[in-house]
Amino acid sequence: MKAAKFRKWNNIIHRDLGYLIFGLTVIYAVSGFVLNHVKADGWHPDYIFSSSETKIDKKLIPDDFNDESAKAVLSSIGEANFKNLVFSGEDIIIYFKNGSVAFDRFTGEASIEKKTPLYVIKEFNILHYNNIKKLYTYLADAYAVALFIMAVTGLFVIKGKKGITGRGKWLTALGILIPILILLFYI
Numbered sequence: 001m002k003a004a005k006f007r008k009w010n011n012i013i014h015r016d017l018g019y020l021i022f023g024l025t026v027i028y029a030v031s032g033f034v035l036n037h038v039k040a041d042g043w044h045p046d047y048i049f050s051s052s053e054t055k056i057d058k059k060l061i062p063d064d065f066n067d068e069s070a071k072a073v074l075s076s077i078g079e080a081n082f083k084n085l086v087f088s089g090e091d092i093i094i095y096f097k098n099g100s101v102a103f104d105r106f107t108g109e110a111s112i113e114k115k116t117p118l119y120v121i122k123e124f125n126i127l128h129y130n131n132i133k134k135l136y137t138y139l140a141d142a143y144a145v146a147l148f149i150m151a152v153t154g155l156f157v158i159k160g161k162k163g164i165t166g167r168g169k170w171l172t173a174l175g176i177l178i179p180i181l182i183l184l185f186y187i
Contacts (some may be wrong), residue, residue, distance in 0.1 A: 007156065014153035021146045024127075024139075031128035034121055046122040047115040056101075056108040061092070065105065070094045077101060077112060 001009075034045045060073050070085045074096055081097035093102040098117070103110035126132060130140050155164045155172065164172065 007159065010153050010156045014150060014157055017146055017150055017153070021143060021150070024143050027124045027127055028143075030121070031124040035125065035128065044115075045118070046125055047117055049113065049115050051111060051113045054110045054112060056103050056110050058108050061103075061105050061108060065092060073101065073103075077110075079112075 038045055054077060056073055057076060060069065060076055062069055065085075065087075067082065067085055070092075071080075071082050073094060074080060074082055079096050079099070079101070082094065083097065084095040086093040086095070088102075090104050090106060091102050092105050093100055099112065099114035101110055101112045127136065127140075130137060155168065157163075158168070160166060162168065
């Protein structure tokens with residue numbers, strides 16, 4: 001194949017494949033950035049956690065506290081979707097959708113903890129981790145192949161001193177060398 005024809009088809013493949021994988025590239029880039037900054041202190045990339053203090057009306061805490069009592073407590077703090085009830089020493093913990101309220105059964109002092117989903121980021125992370133499996137695994141594999149093709153065709157988009165035979169060879173070598181050096185430093 002002549003160099004001009006090769007370059008023409010190389011650029012067409014690179015351009016059109018780039019358009020095709022744009023959406024997934026944005027998803028993986030945003031999710032990857034967020035996941036790179038997960039901290040060990042309990043921060044989770046899919047949720048915002050919040051907590052507040054309140055006092056439960058003692059009339060809502062009978063001696064025979066049960067699921068119905070728990071639902072009444074939840075209603076008093078503006079929550080619903082009762083899930084579970086746990087007794088832990090002096091404390092009663094009521095779990096509801098995306099949160100919990102823990103309170104002292106004698107004083108009514110309560111702590112409410114909630115998690116609010118970070119929509120879009122959460123969904124991006126689901127795709128990034130391939131938590132869906134099934135058909136998405138094939139799409140993720142095709143995306144990996146497409147990224148490989150984009151990397152290789154990208155080497156030949158520009159010719160001359162700015163291309164792979166000029167400064168491109170040095171930048172490509174540097175791009176390969178940096179991750180190797182980082183691995184050697186940390187291993």
